[in-house]
Amino acid sequence: MNIDIITIFPEMFDGPFSESIIKRAVQKNLVNINIHNLRDYTTDKHHKVDDYPFGGGAGMVMMIEPIDRCISHLKSKREYDEVIFLSPDGQLLNQGISNAMSLKNNLIMLCGHYKGIDERIREHLVTMEISIGDYVLSGGELAAAVLTDSIVRLLPGVLGDETSALSDSFQDGLVSPPVYTRPRVYNDWEVPEVLLSGNDKLIREWRIQQATERTRKRRPGLFDQHQQDSLGEQ
Ligand code: ADE
Secondary structure, eight states: OEEEEEESOGGGGHHHHTSHHHHHHHHTTSOEEEEEEGGGGOOSTTOOOEEOOTTOOSSOEEOHHHHHHHHHHHHTTSOOSEEEEEEEEEEEOOHHHHHHHHTOSEEEEEEOOTTEEOHHHHHHTOOEEEESSSSOOSSSHHHHHHHHHHHHTTSTTTSOGGGOGGGSTTTTSSOOOOOOOSOSEETTEEOOGGGGSOOHHHHHHHHHHHHHHHHHHHOHHHHHHHHHHHHHHO
């Protein structure tokens, strides 16, 4: 998979992509992540990427030309499945979207800034808009890093069997059950007996029951959806 990220702050990705699972996925060639500095695509001698909004108002607007030039350059090398604009008014990211994106070959992620981007970019160049939550970030970079992480960890070969993404929270519409490790007792705080029983069937049932109960208590909306989906499957 190729993920091409267009940004005016390329260095913001140094941290998130140079550690842990993403780093290993890149080293193993399971994904290519290329960061493109939008300022390299301006024709303006000051590398200007923003301008005043037509009609007036506060804040600057990202200009169409550098973004179009950058996207055209990328598209001249390969076909892209989606051009994703990270935006607080996009579709709210969830596990289903990450799963679907992990099946694609080539993605462009466009990070916005300032007051927004020229609407014509959204109309003519962007194919999908994603928000990572109902709050406003300073720009799309952190959102693109979150989206990339949620996709890359799902790619075949990135996680080992024992940490398989299939057992993640949300993959089956439920949050994860609690987990414990040694010691068995700490300050009188004990590990649930069933986990020490060695009985796989009982442990599996306990985990499902805990995940279901946790989801009902902590995420009632998710729980209702899960109940509806289970009824639909019957
Ligand atoms: N850019 C600014 N805020 C954002 C958000 N919540 N999600 C995605 N992109 C954003």
